[in-house]
Amino acid sequence: xxxxxxxxxxxxxxxxxxxxxxxxxxxxxxxxxxxxxxxxxxxxxxxxxxxxxxxxxxxxxxxxxxxxxxxxxxxxxxxxxxxxxxxxxxxxxxxxxxxxxxxxxxxxxxxxxxxxxxxxxxxxxxxxxxxxxxxxxxxxxxxxxxxxxxxxxxxxxxxxxxxxx
Numbered sequence: 001x002x003x004x005x006x007x008x009x010x011x012x013x014x015x016x017x018x019x020x021x022x023x024x025x026x027x028x029x030x031x032x033x034x035x036x037x038x039x040x041x042x043x044x045x046x047x048x049x050x051x052x053x054x055x056x057x058x059x060x061x062x063x064x065x066x067x068x069x070x071x072x073x074x075x076x077x078x079x080x081x082x083x084x085x086x087x088x089x090x091x092x093x094x095x096x097x098x099x100x101x102x103x104x105x106x107x108x109x110x111x112x113x114x115x116x117x118x119x120x121x122x123x124x125x126x127x128x129x130x131x132x133x134x135x136x137x138x139x140x141x142x143x144x145x146x147x148x149x150x151x152x153x154x155x156x157x158x159x160x161x162x163x164x165x
Contacts, residue, residue: 008165013129014122016161017143017151023048026055026110033109034063046142046149047113054142054149056113066112119144122151126161129153 023046024033037043037060044059118132119142129141133155143151 008161009125009127011126011161012122013120013124013126013141013143013151013153016126016157017122017153018157019151021046021142021149021152023149024058024109025050026108026113028109030063030066030107030109030112033058037063044140046117046140046152047109048149052148054117054119054144054147056110056115057117057140057142058109058113059139062112062114066107117142120153121145126158130158133158 022036022040022042024036026047026049028036037045044057044061046054047056047058049055118136118138118140120129120132122143122145132141133139139155141153142149143153
């Protein structure tokens with residue numbers, strides 16, 4: 001095994017995580033959420049409760065899925081699988097504008113978020129994080145301490161690890 005391969009095997013979340021995490025609140029409207037994601041140029045964020053407990057994750061995919069649901073009163077059955085669809089390319093400004101909610105809605109982040117949370121500790125190996133992201137088809141894993149959000153590892157962070165090999 002090469003020295004590079006060995007160093008990657010020894011890397012942990014603490015080596016690649018971002019400490020500054022932009023989070024949203026469960027009672028935000030879809031308009032607030034959409035503006036927040038676009039203004040910060042991010043595709044998703046953790047959802048936290050007033051006591052800073054991590055309660056879910058929400059992404060542009062969830063907004064798109066919500067906008068494609070039948071109107072209220074129609075019979076709807078939605079499978080809430082974790083990230084079945086990928087946003088495989090960078091969205092241009094016109095596409096992002098199309099995601100903007102144009103009408104007043106009572107839907108809140110808590111209504112569309114994914115309550116399944118993929119969290120790890122700082123000591124978790126980078127290889128394990130990569131495996132979790134691949135199996136779960138997810139783009140972000142949260143680093144927690146005592147059930148509170150402490151950091152984040154995104155697919156971009158993992159690509160930086162590969163780039164630096």
